[in-house]
Amino acid sequence: MLKTSVSLACAAASGCALLCVPAAAHAEGSVTLYGIVDGSVLVTSRTRDSATGQNDGARVSVTDSGLSPSMFGLAGKEDLGGGLTAEFKLESGVNVADGGLNNSNGNLFGRQAWLALRGDFGEVKTGLQYSPFFLALYDLDPRGCSQFGSSLVPYLNNVVGTGIFNANALSYSTPVLAGFQGRAMIGLGGEAGNFSAGRQYSLSLRYDNGTLAAQAAFYDGNGGGTVATPLPTTVPFIGRMLGASYKIGSLTAKASFASYKVAGGFSSNVYGGGLDYFVLPQFDVNGGAWFTSDRNDTGNHSILAAIGANYLLSRATTLYAQLGVVDNHGAMNTGLDVDGRAVDSALYGVHGTTVGGNVGVRHIF
Template identity: 25%
Template sequence: MKSRLLSPRALAVAIASTAAAAASTVAHAQSSVTLYGIVDVGLNYQSNASGGRLFAMTSGVNQGSRFGQSGSEDLGGGLKAIFRLENGFDVTNGKLGQGGLLFGRQAYVGLAGQYGTVTFGRQYDSLIEFVSQYSVSNQWGGYISAHPGDLDNFNYSFRSNNSVKFRSADYNGFSFGGTYAFGGTAGDETRNQIWAVGAGYTRGPLSIGVAYLNVRNPNTSLFASNLSSTAAATAANASSPVYRGFLSAHSYQDIGVGASYTIGKATLGATYSNISFRNMGDTTSGPNPARYSGNATFDNAEANFSYQITPAWMAGVAYDYTRGHANNVNGGATYHQAEASTHYFLSKTTDVYLSAIYQHASGTDSTNRPAVAAINVLTPSSSDSIKVVRIGMRHKF
């Protein structure tokens, strides 16, 4: 049998193809990209939505419906390049969430090494990262169980644009970090800036976190972070009556602490936050129809309890108390909120759930009117109380 020799051209093509295949194999061995998402949809009953009962199908109550991709590349020496691009969407109509932003939930790139991770882009601040996990809204209650209007941002309502964030490695259960978001205003580096610091500790059944967030011109920075256009100070970029009247504040600060303790199948949790809208009357920050001045401060406390009845079935209850103190403004408002939920997991990635929530308001809210019940995201009640029942299904992929 005669051997068949390759021509020089064919040999060159074969060598190039082999080299490309080898390079592709190495690249795939060193890099990874993950596609993931959540689809959450269900039916809501609301006892009072601007005066009438409301039945509606809504998306993303227990967890925001989303689609994302994340990835990493091994750079050698224990260093990795990482990224995440994540959007939010409405299952009921297919629209993008977060004001129509393409990657409205998160969009960042960074480096991860032995001492920690640094990332750049649109991301959650350090208060969210170290404290929000202890709030029931981020466990099993969903956004309807968030603190009124999500005034302390424990439910991830607002992101930090143009931000750099660092989180340390885990040192025997202890970690720390910080966030700084550039305001991007020529001649005034502090305008619209956001910064936060936080720390956490986990040891056995105990977990605790503490953080501080400071925001300049919050109406045009933090509360406008879900706009697809440049925010105008003449518009109120938050809709909740709990605090929308305070958006002329020159600055906003949020001190948060949270903790949980697990005993067998039971978990006890609690959070506390102190929120201040400071130096109101700055109309370059936001509108001031009530002509407020001075500071408006809120204290919020939550206690929650959950129990894993079986490996597939859990239940939980929570109570939240919010009290507003408005210096030189009005008498302030008080909100009492109770919530109960149960989840049944059909598989590791699919569950059905039932949630019920009640809120009662009293006093005078930020609009300088009698306070009305205002559950996060939903249409406020026309009275001082509201009841909401949600039955839903969630699938993760």
């Protein structure tokens, strides 16, 4: 986030400085440099040994992206006249802990790399982009798809980066009509002799009247194809999602159901919900819980719960603290945090109960 329009994965929108560039006559163009730098200290009572899958004891570590994914990007927009605009985005995930790539498919601009046309007809977009399914996940998360203790953890635990970073994709978003908006995307996979290999498609429908919002989304992705990224983004799975939110003043309640049918892995149902409340304009508290169950063997299940507090020191800088607990039963291995490094990663957990928390700072530019 998505916080992005996602943040996967999930980053908040930010104000950025505009760098003017030459534009054609009768058109206005701009390029915006934007980004997020987020670092934290993470403490966990138990840590998974990647070699054995067993408990490796308590750990304290400096982690990248404790709340939102660290990243930077360029966004461009040109007014073509008649209500039509051309837009592009090139976005890269970075790791503030070691300066490497992170929060992406592993490539330099592995978060987003697309070109779009937008007008009264809606929006047509081509290139590396988020799926409607993942955008629905972000919308329905009461913790804004935090990197710690949110619906992002069981999502990545099931399908890694698939559905977040969709390569070779075409999408269409309708204009908002009477509160409704639809999105459709197809990722053109294919390989010699097999057109459907690596193909990905996703649909969503959203209704929002300003107080009540409801959303349904679908994802279907095949394995194979010619797309090869350092982080797996073509895990074959079928996803379904339903959810709703209700807003009263500064309080927003959200609830959702997601299904991940993963080829060769768990077929999981995830039930989640929680609250987000702005105590003050500069002070936000939120909490959520997610119960994950393997449909093929209900003895494999977990419950993840987390709370967080975010205090805005300025419009650009946020101080945050988060606390969470996850309890795994059977073969379930839900973790607490999305830090993407192989060492000290808390994305995958161990059998039993693990408690953890982090404190950090996020700066948006």
